[in-house]
Amino acid sequence: MATESNNPPLLDVRNLRVEFPTRRGTLVAVDDVSFDIAPGEVLGVVGESGAGKSLTGNAIIGLLEPPGRIAGGEIHLEGRRIDNLPYEEMRKIRGARIGAIFQDPLTSLNPLYSVGRQLVETIRTHLPLSAGEARTRALDLLKEVGIPGAESRLDHYPHQFSGGMRQRVVIALALCAGPRLIVADEPTTALDVSIQAQIIALLKRLCREHGTAVMLVTHDMGVIAETADRVAVMYAGRIAEIGPVRDVVKHARHPYTKGLMGSIPNLGVRTERLTQIDGAMPRLTEIPAGCAFNPRCAERGSRCLVERPDLMPAGADKAACWLHDRGGVGRPLAKETIDA
Amino acid sequence: MPDGGGAQFVRLAGLKRYFDVSAPWLVRKIEGRPRQIVQAVDGIDIEIAKGETFSLVGESGCGKSTVARLVVGLYPPTAGTIEFDGNDMAGRRSRSDMAALRRRMQMIFQDPYASLNPRWRVFDIIAEPIRAFGLSTDKADLQKRVEDLLRQVKLTPADGRKYPHEFSGGQRQRVSIARALASQPEFLVCDEPTSALDVSVQAQILNLMVDLQRRFGLTYLFISHNLAVVYHISTRVGVMYLGRLVEVAPTETLFTRPKHPYTRMLLDTIPDLDMTGRQRSPVAGEVPSPLNPPSGCTFHPRCPFANDRCKIERPKALSIEGGTVACHAIAEGRLAVEERSYAANS
Amino acid sequence: MAARSGFSGWLHRASDSDVWWSFKSSPMTVTAAVATVLIVAIAFLSPVLAPHTPFDPATLNLIDGLKPPAMLSSDGDWTFPLGTDDQGRDVLSSIMYGTRLSLAVGFASVVVAMVLGIGLGLVSGYFGGTIDAVIMRIADVQLTFPAILVALLIDGIVRSTISVQRHDEIALFVIVGAIGLSFWVQYARTVRGSVMVEKNKEYVQAARVIGLSPLLIMVRHVLPNVTGPVLVIATINLGLAIITEATLSFLGVGLPPTEPSLGTLIRLGNEVLQSGDWWITVFPGATLAALVLAVNLLGDWLRDALNPKLR
Numbered sequence: 001m002a003t004e005s006n007n008p009p010l011l012d013v014r015n016l017r018v019e020f021p022t023r024r025g026t027l028v029a030v031d032d033v034s035f036d037i038a039p040g041e042v043l044g045v046v047g048e049s050g051a052g053k054s055l056t057g058n059a060i061i062g063l064l065e066p067p068g069r070i071a072g073g074e075i076h077l078e079g080r081r082i083d084n085l086p087y088e089e090m091r092k093i094r095g096a097r098i099g100a101i102f103q104d105p106l107t108s109l110n111p112l113y114s115v116g117r118q119l120v121e122t123i124r125t126h127l128p129l130s131a132g133e134a135r136t137r138a139l140d141l142l143k144e145v146g147i148p149g150a151e152s153r154l155d156h157y158p159h160q161f162s163g164g165m166r167q168r169v170v171i172a173l174a175l176c177a178g179p180r181l182i183v184a185d186e187p188t189t190a191l192d193v194s195i196q197a198q199i200i201a202l203l204k205r206l207c208r209e210h211g212t213a214v215m216l217v218t219h220d221m222g223v224i225a226e227t228a229d230r231v232a233v234m235y236a237g238r239i240a241e242i243g244p245v246r247d248v249v250k251h252a253r254h255p256y257t258k259g260l261m262g263s264i265p266n267l268g269v270r271t272e273r274l275t276q277i278d279g280a281m282p283r284l285t286e287i288p289a290g291c292a293f294n295p296r297c298a299e300r301g302s303r304c305l306v307e308r309p310d311l312m313p314a315g316a317d318k319a320a321c322w323l324h325d326r327g328g329v330g331r332p333l334a335k336e337t338i339d340a
Numbered sequence: 341m342p343d344g345g346g347a348q349f350v351r352l353a354g355l356k357r358y359f360d361v362s363a364p365w366l367v368r369k370i371e372g373r374p375r376q377i378v379q380a381v382d383g384i385d386i387e388i389a390k391g392e393t394f395s396l397v398g399e400s401g402c403g404k405s406t407v408a409r410l411v412v413g414l415y416p417p418t419a420g421t422i423e424f425d426g427n428d429m430a431g432r433r434s435r436s437d438m439a440a441l442r443r444r445m446q447m448i449f450q451d452p453y454a455s456l457n458p459r460w461r462v463f464d465i466i467a468e469p470i471r472a473f474g475l476s477t478d479k480a481d482l483q484k485r486v487e488d489l490l491r492q493v494k495l496t497p498a499d500g501r502k503y504p505h506e507f508s509g510g511q512r513q514r515v516s517i518a519r520a521l522a523s524q525p526e527f528l529v530c531d532e533p534t535s536a537l538d539v540s541v542q543a544q545i546l547n548l549m550v551d552l553q554r555r556f557g558l559t560y561l562f563i564s565h566n567l568a569v570v571y572h573i574s575t576r577v578g579v580m581y582l583g584r585l586v587e588v589a590p591t592e593t594l595f596t597r598p599k600h601p602y603t604r605m606l607l608d609t610i611p612d613l614d615m616t617g618r619q620r621s622p623v624a625g626e627v628p629s630p631l632n633p634p635s636g637c638t639f640h641p642r643c644p645f646a647n648d649r650c651k652i653e654r655p656k657a658l659s660i661e662g663g664t665v666a667c668h669a670i671a672e673g674r675l676a677v678e679e680r681s682y683a684a685n686s
Numbered sequence: 687m688a689a690r691s692g693f694s695g696w697l698h699r700a701s702d703s704d705v706w707w708s709f710k711s712s713p714m715t716v717t718a719a720v721a722t723v724l725i726v727a728i729a730f731l732s733p734v735l736a737p738h739t740p741f742d743p744a745t746l747n748l749i750d751g752l753k754p755p756a757m758l759s760s761d762g763d764w765t766f767p768l769g770t771d772d773q774g775r776d777v778l779s780s781i782m783y784g785t786r787l788s789l790a791v792g793f794a795s796v797v798v799a800m801v802l803g804i805g806l807g808l809v810s811g812y813f814g815g816t817i818d819a820v821i822m823r824i825a826d827v828q829l830t831f832p833a834i835l836v837a838l839l840i841d842g843i844v845r846s847t848i849s850v851q852r853h854d855e856i857a858l859f860v861i862v863g864a865i866g867l868s869f870w871v872q873y874a875r876t877v878r879g880s881v882m883v884e885k886n887k888e889y890v891q892a893a894r895v896i897g898l899s900p901l902l903i904m905v906r907h908v909l910p911n912v913t914g915p916v917l918v919i920a921t922i923n924l925g926l927a928i929i930t931e932a933t934l935s936f937l938g939v940g941l942p943p944t945e946p947s948l949g950t951l952i953r954l955g956n957e958v959l960q961s962g963d964w965w966i967t968v969f970p971g972a973t974l975a976a977l978v979l980a981v982n983l984l985g986d987w988l989r990d991a992l993n994p995k996l997r
Contacts, residue, residue: 023707048538049509162626192399193565193609195626219538222611249613263543264613265572267595267682273550274543274572280508281538412895442897455888459910472896519892 008079009036010180010213011060016083017072018055018064018237020284027284029055029068031237032310039180040211042204044228044245046221048281051234057183057217059083061100062090078180096126099174099212103186105166108173109158115142115169116154119176126177141172146202164195171202178210185217200227221264225249233257236281236292243317253314254321255297291321301329348423349390349559350411350527355420357381357406361631378630380406382583383420385657390526393553393560395570395591397606398580399627404563405450407580408531411561412447424527443473446520450532452512456504462515463500466490469522489518492555493548510541517548521556529561534569546573567610571595576663579603582630582638589663597677599665601643604678637668645669708991718983725977729789732782737765740775740783741944749774755965769965772958777966780951781973787947788974791862792928796920798866799927803873804916808904810874811881818878825871833930837864841939854942861940865927872919880912914992921985925978932974948974 018030030052037043047053058064060075062082075083082093094100102108110118119138123129129137135154142150145168158166167187174182184203188196204227207214216228224231225245232242233254241254252258262275279296282288288295294304303322314324322329362368362375381403388394396404409415411422413429422429427441446469449455456465466486469475476482487497493514504512513533520528530549534542546569552558564570570577571591578588579602587600598604625642628634637655640646650668657664658671669675709715728735739745755769755777768777810821831839844860845853853860884890885908893903928948934940935949936956943950948970955967 048540164626192627193567194399194605197609220611221539222613225613226611260540261613263540265546265568266613267568267571267610270572270592273547276543276547277540278544280510280541409891414891414894439897442895447892447895449888449892451888455892457889457907457911468893469896472898516892523896 010039010041010078011037011215012076013056013060013073014076015073016056016059016070016075018052018059018068019071020068022067024285028071028287029237029284030059033073033234033237033239034311035232035239035242037181037213037215040207040213041230042207042214042216042228044224044231045215045217045234046219046224046231047234048219050236050281050284052237053217053219053234054185056234057185057215060215061094061098061183062087063094063100092126095122095179096177097179097181099176099179099182101167101170101174101182101184101187103189105163105170105190106158108170109166111158114155114157115161119154119169119173122173122176137176138172141175142169144175144206145169145172146198147172163191164198167191167195167199168202171199171206175206175210175212179212181213181215182207183215183217186219187216188223189218189220196223203227221249221260233260236287237284238292238320239311240293240321241314241317241319242311243315243319247316251315251317253317253319253324254293255299255323256293257319259296299323299329301332303327303330305333348387349425350386350388350561351421351423352384352386352407352411353421353423355381355384355386355407355410355422356418357403357410357415358418376631379583379633380630381410381417382633384578384580384583384585386578386585386588388559388561389575390559391553391557392575393562393573395562395564395574395577396580397564397567397570397577399565399606401582401627401630402580403583403630404565404580405531408447408529408561408563412445412529413442439473443469443475443523444525445527445529446523446525448513448516448520448528448530448533451536452509452516453504453536455516456512456519458504460503461500462490462502462504462507465504465515466500466518466522469519473523475523485522489522492521492552493518508541509537510544513537513541513545514548517545517552521552524556526557527559527561529563531563532565533562535564535566542569549573567606579606582627582633584638585657585664585666586639587663587665587667588657589661589665593661593663595682596680597661598680599660599670599675599677600639600667601645601669601675602639605642607680637666643669645675647674705991709987712987714983715987718980718987721976721980722984725785725973725980726789728782729785732779732786736776736779736782737767738776738779740779741946754963755969768969769963771954771966772963777969780946781948781970784946784948784951784970785973785977787858787941787945788928788931788949788977791858791865791931791941791947792924794862795865795869795927795931796923798862799869799923800873800916800920802866803870804877804909806870807874807877808881808909811878812885812900812904812908814882821874822878825874828868828871831868833865833868833926834933836868837861837930837934838937838939840864840867841934854944857941858945861931861934864934865930868930869923869927872923873916876915876919877912880915881908884908884911918985918989918992921988922982925981925985928974928978928981948977 013036014034016030016033017028020027020029033056035043045053045056055064055068059070062085064070070083074081077093077097082090085093109115116135116138119141120131120134123134123137124131139150139154142153147153147165147168158169161169187203188199191199200223203214206212216224218224228245230243231245231248233240233248233256235256241248241252241257248257249261252261256277259275259277263277265274277296282292290306291297291300291304291309294300297304301322309320309322309325311318311320312324314321357380359378359380360375361378363373368375384407386394396407398404406415410417424441424445429441463486466489467482470482470485476485486500490497490499495511495514504515507515534545537545549560550573553560562570562573574591576588576590577594579586579600581602587594587603594603595607598607628641634641636652637646637650640650643650653668655666655668655671657666660670667675753766753770755767757767766776766778768781770776771780806821810818841860841864890903890907893907931940931947932949932952935947936953938953941947941950943954946954951970952967952974955970959967
């Protein structure tokens with residue numbers, strides 16, 4: 001991927017596999033996912049619900065909810081392997097080296113403590129500062145994330161903030177110890193459109209100023225298009241396509257990405273009908289053999305039914321699709337007639 | 341379409357709905373707190389022509405969902421009237437006359453996981469309106485009607501035997517649409533029907549709604565916060581802010597020649613998927629609490645064009661370019677209409 | 687998953703469900719269920735299974751009086767495996783018939799409490815406002831009286847108004863009513879809470895848009911969705927109701943000696959306990975303990991199985 005440069009990647013995920021043992025057998029929710037993030041880079045991870053994008057993020061920050069577990073692969077942060085660390089070690093890295101922002105700002109904040117106290121505690125956990133210094137830093141952070149009247153807001157409780165302001169506090173909390181990477185899982189989904197734009201602008205500015213890399217997990221292609229440098233499109237637990245955001249958005253190589261882009265209403269032209277991908281993403285229990293997208297794919301061939309494609313170069317991107325292999329998709333096949 | 345002969349299909353006039361969210365009487369007296377009234381819908385006028393799709397957009401708390409629920413009669417209005425095909429919905433009439441009116445308007449809900457009774461089979465869910473309105477006399481006819489409905493929403497008759505939990509979100513929304521169509525309505529109120537769905541599924545549902553509209557000549561009141569979706573599906577669009585309608589215009593006009601400063605702000609928030617380099621200019625400030633709305637024009641604290649008059653006097657709706665806009669700056673000619681263009685995606 | 691119709695489809699879904707799975711994977715629960723089914727089956731088949739008909743005076747012989755359990759004492763008689771009481775009644779048979787009565791009273795009073803509680807809870811939750819306030823205040827008052835006190839009160843009132851003989855005849859109904867009346871509050875509160883959640887869900891609004899009457903909406907839509915918690919309370923209450931009945935009968939205000947339940951048997955045995963004839967009271971007591979324990983274990987499991995938060 002972007003490893004052509006001499007800089008080692010900040011985050012390196014290799015063949016990550018996340019499993020959920022259930023009584024009906026083991027479900028593979030994330031399957032052979034590899035990508036890296038360079039220092040200061042914003043990688044968007046986009047996909048529909050159940051694609052495994054949030055689980056990938058949770059695996060990186062070490063917060064997979066049991067019974068989910070990492071069943072294979074390695075995660076390296078700044079050259080150090082972090083996927084097999086004991087809980088306490090990982091807890092120190094989380095916060096100090098990796099910050100996390102979740103969809104619902106309310107769940108990230110303790111309702112019983114003032115935001116100032118939460119900031120100070122987090123700062124002092126990770127940095128050797130006195131209480132007074134920590135409070136000064138907390139105040140600076142609140143100002144930085146654009147909370148008006150930060151001095152007086154320091155002693156307010158989470159419920160006294162609006163949704164957008166709360167998300168700003170969460171961002172401040174994630175930035176406390178100056179992490180190198182922020183994993184942001186649907187940070188704007190719960191917010192109104194006008195607030196979304198504010199939060200995205202804030203995230204972009206902070207990353208630019210601090211050189212922090214971001215893994216931005218979202219289902220919203222618009223957010224990705226505006227924010228990310230590169231984007232990984234996930235489908236049924238695997239990466240379908242990964243590449244520079246402009247290439248993926250403008251010249252998608254994987255049929256799924258093409259369909260996804262076409263199904264977003266376009267402000268330029270009013271069409272009677274949107275491009276649609278028939279069917280739905282398979283449940284984890286019913287992932288078809290071969291390429292997981294094949295039952296919904298208009299361009300599939302006989303090879304797609306049996307052989308699972310890995311990421312391969314496709315234009316400026318990489319796509320997991322036999323269309324971009326010299327061997328091709330094999331004998332052409334009609335699309336399965338699924339209930340459209 | 342809106343000026344087609346004057347006889348409007350659905351007409352909302354001076355519609356208001358206030359909610360009393362005060363603490364219980366005893367608590368209020370002990371703690372000396374005043375009554376608290378939320379003006380969820382504060383006097384709106386909308387006319388919807390037959391066969392068109394009228395959309396209401398706005399941020400959460402602007403009252404758009406309350407309008408939807410007022411129209412189908414889930415809440416009684418605090419003031420104002422709702423006319424449906426010339427009938428005042430509040431008028432006194434017999435049970436059967438009321439049922440006849442209700443049959444002609446149905447609703448599609450936002451959350452496909454909450455809008456279907458989890459204990460019922462899909463067949464019974466879709467059959468319920470048919471049974472309730474007595475549209476089917478015998479079992480064979482009912483069976484046939486439900487199967488037809490399932491096919492119309494691109495499900496199979498065999499799906500009728502399943503329970504809602506056996507379906508994906510998109511399929512559930514299809515069931516929800518089939519139920520809404522079961523009583524052969526002419527007017528559908530759709531409250532954020534795709535906002536809980538993934539984009540590829542959203543496209544399927546929007547296409548389905550367009551197909552059904554064409555086939556049955558349906559009229560839609562479409563509630564959404566997603567401007568791209570609204571642009572795609574609507575004939576005309578109304579923009580709501582804090583319980584009031586700030587601008588109404590034909591879709592193309594609203595998106596290319598927005599007038600109200602709030603409309604412009606909303607348009608600024610649409611993500612730039614085409615990556616034309618258009619800068620999203622995030623607007624400062626947040627929606628004030630509807631418990632204590634600002635005086636005059638409720639948008640004035642966030643409006644870059646507000647003057648003293650805006651702080652005191654509530655602007656009246658002014659007819660302009662086939663629509664209406666409620667803004668002093670536009671009315672006084674202080675603010676020019678803005679031209680916008682969008683790049684067509686390759 | 688393919689939808690199958692009819693009973694086989696139901697069986698298929700049931701055997702595939704999470705509830706069944708959680709049942710199978712808990713040996714304690716399986717044991718409790720087997721014990722419950724066994725006790726209930728034996729009790730209700732007692733006219734067939736019991737070696738004697740202890741409450742038919744014609745079959746009793748005082749010579750058989752106070753025989754110790756055969757399996758423990760050489761004085762015993764194998765026609766009376768668990769011994770006899772002072773009247774010569776077979777203790778085993780008495781327990782079987784008594785368990786049947788205890789269970790019947792338990793079930794019946796749970797049904798009374800359920801019908802009353804669910805009805806009031808539905809009305810309270812769906813309509814809210816003044817009706818809700820009135821019902822819930824009555825519930826509050828009801829809760830300040832312990833179940834035993836309510837039962838004693840009702841029993842007392844009935845006794846004061848009708849003759850002793852008539853009272854014995856209707857004792858069963860009095861005790862069922864008394865226990866039922868003291869347990870309804872829990873159902874009403876639970877149902878009310880669930881209804882207040884359910885009635886704001888969109889499927890109920892969809893039914894309102896169709897124009898269904900509140901009664902139809904409550905019965906067809908809301909009620910089926912609040913049965914889970916009700917079932918849990920009912921199971922746990924069954925144990926409580928059986929205990930309450932036993933307590934009342936022990937105190938002598940429950941079922942008469944002519945129709946003894948487990949509680950009555952324990953009381954009768956207690957009277958002769960001092961003279962060393964322990965089996966008359968210990969065996970019914972052990973049966974009662976086993977029954978209530980088994981039912982309670984089932985109730986606990988059901989509560990956990992139906993609560994998605996604990997899964």
